[in-house]
Amino acid sequence: MSGLRVSGLSGGYVPGADALRDVAFTAGPGQIVGILGPNGGGKTTLFRALLGELPVRRGEIGLPGPPAYVPQTERARLDFPVSALDVALMGAYARTPWYRRVARADRERAGEALARVGLAEAAGSTFGTLSGGQRQRVLIARALVQDAEVLLLDEPLSGVDGVSGARIEAVFAELRGEGRTLLVATHDVRQAAGWDRVLCLHRRQIDYGAPAAVLSPETLRETYGGELIVLPGGAHAVGVGHHHH
Amino acid sequence: MDLGAPYVQRALLEMLLLAVPAGVLGTWIVLRRLAFFSHAVGTASFPGLVLASAWGIAPQLAALATALGFGVAQEGLTRSRRLAPDAATGLLLVGALAAGIVLASDVVDVGAEVDTMLFGSLIGLTSADVWLTAAVAAGALVLDAAMRRSWLATGFEPGSARALGVRPARADRLLLAGTAVVAVVALDAVGALLVAVILVVPAATVRLLTDRIGPLRLGATALAAAEGIAAVWLADALDVGAGPALAVLGGSVFALVAVATALRTRAGAA
Numbered sequence: 001m002s003g004l005r006v007s008g009l010s011g012g013y014v015p016g017a018d019a020l021r022d023v024a025f026t027a028g029p030g031q032i033v034g035i036l037g038p039n040g041g042g043k044t045t046l047f048r049a050l051l052g053e054l055p056v057r058r059g060e061i062g063l064p065g066p067p068a069y070v071p072q073t074e075r076a077r078l079d080f081p082v083s084a085l086d087v088a089l090m091g092a093y094a095r096t097p098w099y100r101r102v103a104r105a106d107r108e109r110a111g112e113a114l115a116r117v118g119l120a121e122a123a124g125s126t127f128g129t130l131s132g133g134q135r136q137r138v139l140i141a142r143a144l145v146q147d148a149e150v151l152l153l154d155e156p157l158s159g160v161d162g163v164s165g166a167r168i169e170a171v172f173a174e175l176r177g178e179g180r181t182l183l184v185a186t187h188d189v190r191q192a193a194g195w196d197r198v199l200c201l202h203r204r205q206i207d208y209g210a211p212a213a214v215l216s217p218e219t220l221r222e223t224y225g226g227e228l229i230v231l232p233g234g235a236h237a238v239g240v241g242h243h244h245h
Numbered sequence: 246m247d248l249g250a251p252y253v254q255r256a257l258l259e260m261l262l263l264a265v266p267a268g269v270l271g272t273w274i275v276l277r278r279l280a281f282f283s284h285a286v287g288t289a290s291f292p293g294l295v296l297a298s299a300w301g302i303a304p305q306l307a308a309l310a311t312a313l314g315f316g317v318a319q320e321g322l323t324r325s326r327r328l329a330p331d332a333a334t335g336l337l338l339v340g341a342l343a344a345g346i347v348l349a350s351d352v353v354d355v356g357a358e359v360d361t362m363l364f365g366s367l368i369g370l371t372s373a374d375v376w377l378t379a380a381v382a383a384g385a386l387v388l389d390a391a392m393r394r395s396w397l398a399t400g401f402e403p404g405s406a407r408a409l410g411v412r413p414a415r416a417d418r419l420l421l422a423g424t425a426v427v428a429v430v431a432l433d434a435v436g437a438l439l440v441a442v443i444l445v446v447p448a449a450t451v452r453l454l455t456d457r458i459g460p461l462r463l464g465a466t467a468l469a470a471a472e473g474i475a476a477v478w479l480a481d482a483l484d485v486g487a488g489p490a491l492a493v494l495g496g497s498v499f500a501l502v503a504v505a506t507a508l509r510t511r512a513g514a515a
Contacts, residue, residue, distance in 0.1 A: 051407065051408050052407075053407055066408070066410075067408070068408065069405045069408035070405075071402055071404050071405045075402055075404055075405075076401055076402040077400065077401055077402065080276065080397075080400060080401050081276070081452075081455065081456045081457055081458050081461060082397065082401060082458070083457070086397070086458075087401070090394075090397070090398050090401070090409050091409070093394050093395075093398060093409050093410050093411060094409060094410025095410075096394070098390075098391045098392075098394075099390070099391070102394075126456045127401075142409075146408075146409070
């Protein structure tokens with residue numbers, strides 16, 4: 001396990017218009033990195049770059065293997081006739097040859113992954129009938145089946161119920177213990193303060209480091225601009241008025 | 246219906262063979278919302294059929310050329326993103342139909358065959374036609390076996406498909422091409438205008454009844470086979486074309502199932 005190394009990363013979707021520039025950080029094995037930034041600040045662009053899907057990209061990315069990606073649950077089609085287990089099994093597609101069925105060991109792994117996120121009983125349920133938090137946990141189970149050393153999670157804790165949120169945090173802690181590296185895009189500054197590193201993006205890298213060093217009012221103001229709300233008592237919250245889908 | 250007559254046997258066999266792609270590809274056409282595309286790609290073959298008849302070349306070859314040309318034009322028109330895909334489909338569909346009618350009425354002499362081209366006829370089916378349909382049915386099974394996981398992951402959530410090791414663009418292109426090829430072999434049975442009766446209607450009907458892909462695929466195949474056999478019998482008994490008979494039958498079964506499932510849902514909610 002060697003973690004993740006990014007240096008001099010810039011890029012975007014069309015030549016000559018960088019959506020994100022000057023990103024440089026390293027995240028070791030067993031670290032959870034919270035990625036903060038406004039909508040359009042470059043969180044998803046960074047994930048696309050790490051997945052090798054960004055059309056225009058400069059700089060260096062060092063990965064121990066292909067990362068797993070957990071999308072926002074609203075992006076999945078709810079009318080698709082798939083069970084939670086079907087979705088978890090997708091995590092085994094990359095190692096399944098086209099002429100074979102998904103291996104029995106992978107079917108077992110998918111069942112175990114669902115149990116790990118607390119959804120063993122829901123394995124046969126249709127994905128679209130689950131709650132938002134449960135759907136998010138199914139997508140995390142899919143990433144567990146992928147067995148990647150680096151996991152990229154796009155706002156996995158936004159709008160999920162308390163039970164799901166607690167379960168997801170518990171799985172994060174387990175993955176950290178296994179020496180995996182997690183990059184978690186989030187809007188919740190307080191949550192990110194509990195993780196190992198924080199990366200602040202606003203079309204460029206504002207800051208990176210331990211939460212105590214990074215999460216200053218100045219850095220947050222630079223990261224969020226007008227979207228930052230300072231709560232009484234000095235806590236910070238982020239006003240997210242225009243969530244994009 | 247005289248089951249001993251070779252033309253009846255060929256018609257029944259053709260319908261049974263078409264039930265295979267109707268089930269396996271029809272499932273994906275419905276799930277990936279390609280119903281309008283499949284209708285249009287069938288219609289687009291019409292000018293090809295007119296020219297094939299006038300020039301004496303194999304109709305399937307001309308139909309395949311126009312259907313694939315349609316797919317390429319569709320992709321070209323929508324790649325710039327200035328035109329929505331269904332707008333491009335509608336535009337090309339109308340253009341193809343108009344071009345076919347102009348060719349058939351003023352340019353080349355195809356006589357009374359236009360009806361057959363648009364609505365199909367199983368009377369003149371040769372054993373070569375049936376063999377071709379068998380080959381395409383086998384090809385659809387292989388394509389489905391190879392691509393179903395890609396189609397599932399891409400249709401479920403395209404943004405993460407590549408991270409799962411799937412190539413979404415290639416998967417989409419193969420599904421469109423497979424649809425075009427199946428549409429071409431369905432022309433004999435249902436004609437250029439009724440291709441969706443085979444590619445869409447059985448799977449759309451069974452979709453009302455199941456929330457799983459396996460039963461959907463099997464159910465659509467079985468329903469397409471049953472409707473196909475019933476349509477051949479109806480066509481023979483009422484002396485109408487098998488294509489229109491299948492369309493009326495498929496539409497009626499869909500309507501019945503839709504009403505029944507709606508009533509059941511309402512009863513369940515009450």
